[in-house]
Amino acid sequence: MDITEVVKRTGIPAHTLRFYEKKGLITSTSPPGARRHFAAAVVEQLAVIALGQAGGLSLDEIHAMLSPNGQANVDRAVLLSKADEIDATVKHLQAMSRGLRHAAACPAPNHAQCPTFRRLLTIAAAGTFKRGSAGLARVRPAHSNTEAL
Incomplete structure (x- = not known):
């Protein structure tokens, strides 16, 4: 999925997507220097990031809860502390x-x-x-x- 399509589907600006990629929260499937493309699963990953932020988690805390393949790996102790x-x-x-x-x-x-x-x-x-x-x-x-x- 092209970065433009991700922006349209999620409403998240392209510069934020690039920032999230730089922080390791999401990964693109395109080679360096090419226009960014993402797997369809990025939409769910972005939803997890949004949910974490809405709950007051920092991007570093959210990053720690995302496995390398982008699946949520929830740290229940962190969630209880935040609650x-x-x-x-x-x-x-x-x-x-x-x-x-x-x-x-x-x-x-x-x-x-x-x-x-x-x-x-x-x-x-x-x-x-x-x-x-x-x-x-x-x-x-x-x-x-x-x-x-």
């Missing part, structure tokens, strides 16, 4: 969302008078937001009619 990272990020973002929702709906006359907002400021100043949501998960609103953080 754990994603779960931690989701928890952090959910905690941030709850904090923003509380600040938006807080019944205190101003945020400086809100005990929950004051605790959020303390946590932020301590750098807890950057390290994760563990500290944020312990913060509970002082107001009974607001969503728990």
Whole structure:
């Protein structure tokens, strides 16, 4: 399959295909210097690369999971580690969302008078937001009619 056909089928630009080839993620069937041609299996290989990238894997991590013939050789430990990272990020973002929702709906006359907002400021100043949501998960609103953080 000509490189133009691969671009049409996948939407991946030719320069990206050449980059992937240079990184060893895909291989062309054409001799050096000739117009690039790929086996039909390259479409599936590109799908595996796209899936890995969507999951947050680096190209090096993806490369390590592709056998020389282009078949996926999944490293389950890497996938579990990446899933754990994603779960931690989701928890952090959910905690941030709850904090923003509380600040938006807080019944205190101003945020400086809100005990929950004051605790959020303390946590932020301590750098807890950057390290994760563990500290944020312990913060509970002082107001009974607001969503728990």
